[in-house]
Amino acid sequence: MAVFGTSGSRIGGGRGPSFGFRFFCYAVVSVVLMFYDRRGGFLDTARYGLQAAIYPLQLAVNSPSAAWSWLEESFTTREKLQAQVDQLRDELRAQQLVTLRQASLERENATLRGLNSALPDVIDRRVIGEVISVEVSTLRQRLLINRGGTHGVYKGQPVITGEGVLGQVFRTGPFSSEIILITDAEHALPVQVLRSGLRTIALGTGRSTSLELPYVPKNYANTDVKVGDLLVTSGLGRVFPFGLPVARITKVDLSPTEPLAQIRAVPLAGIERDREVLFVWERPNHPASTASPEALAVEAEAKKP
Amino acid sequence: MNTFARREPRWAVFFSVLLALIAQVLPLPDWLSVIRPSFVALVIIYWSIYAPHAGGIFAPWLAGLALDVFKGDVLAQNALAVSLVAYVAMSLHQRLRNQTLVQQSLFVFAMLTLNEFVVWGIEGWSGHSVATPWRWLQPMIGAMLWPFVALLVGRTHTKV
Secondary structure, rough: OOOOOOOOOOOOOOOOOOHHHHHHHHHHHHHHHHHHHHHHHHHHHHHHHHHHHHHHHHHHHHHHHHHHHHHHHHHOOHHHHHHHHHHHHHHHHHHHHHHHHHHHHHHHHHHHOOOOOHHHHHEEEEEEEEOOOOOOOOOOOOOEEOOOOHHHHOOOEEEEEOOOOEEEEEEEOOOOOEEEEEEOHHHHHEEEOOOOOOOEEEEEEEOOOEEEEEEOOOOEEEEEOOOOEEEEEEEOOOOOOOOOOOEEEEEOOOOEEEEEEEEEEEOOOOOOOOOOOEEEEEEOOOOOOOOOOOHHHHHHHOOOO | OHHHHHOOOOHHHHOOOOOHHHHHHHHOOOHHHHOOOOHHHHHHHHHHHHHOOOOHOHHHHHHHHHHHHOOOOOOOOHHHHHHHHHHHHHOHHHHOOOOOHHHHHHHHHHHHHHHHHHHHHHEEEEEEEOOOOOHHHHHHHHHHHHHHHHHHHHHOOOOO
């Protein structure tokens, strides 16, 4: 019996190459695919197309939960809706007060800085996306959103919710995109302690309720972190603009046996009940936009005497 | 031999694999998700034993590839693992057909472990490993579910 026989193999029964040979071919193709996928490049385009191919299936998986929330919404009683409207009206009033003050603060800030007019918001444009209930990756903090390349979403785009930074776009398809949350164990986010200005990096822990800041030296004169401090994006790292709220410090452990402080924070962003997220585009050349190495170099050059 | 061609349950293969894919990506809480057996591998093992010519190696490979795109894993990671499992099952299909479902469970356990091992190895190589010992519980649960899966899928075609 030939090993790669074309006929008379154990189970082939005269139907072309044996299973062994065919498996060998597919294995080789698989290894080549893996190699190129890891390297990135032209396979990204193939993946983009494949994402579109499986999108209907993902929607099918999502449909029970979508149908459920639709049902739930359609059978909400009038009283419940009225209560919700009242609550939203209250929230709106509170927000309006904040906005009123913000306008005057912006004006004041502009005057203090000697500018003629207040700067516009660093966020230029936003698109709302909805979470598709599909498990994208086992035990990883990833989400599938129903906005993709055709809506202008790009890889590495910041994704936020009303409360704070949620994550960034990890992979796009034409109609959907996969986002990696800041709490994913493979995600690192450059942050700044708002109160003291201390810059560091917040790593995901793999759990949705916790971030860690492992790189803060504890006996360093500038180290100033307290429980309750607000972390905002530092604008470094070329993804997130400066000043988006990220997390609140929950634990600062200055154990004498460790060279670095053990700091934990809880992320502010949660997926709201309606599971909506915001893709944002920053205003180019805004002072709070992401610092590119080129821009930093130019700035450093300008500061030289 | 060609007379068999008409009886190959190709549509049954297609739809059962599609359902397995859906079962594989249904959102579940973390603790359940990590011990969820590879339904795709289970269904593929079934067809490899009872209708090895219906899909050949191509169907398992394609199903694995679909899973890779679904899960955002390294492309062809599951494709390689599932087609390897299918190949072993096809090579032994005549012996396996004479066993009871419970006896087959042992083989299924070995195959799911092989599948998980290949996936784990490739994850490690590509630096995306999810290190939790609980994932090794998954083949055992898959083997326990095997008789049910086999009976369910078995209803879709007449065995030759």
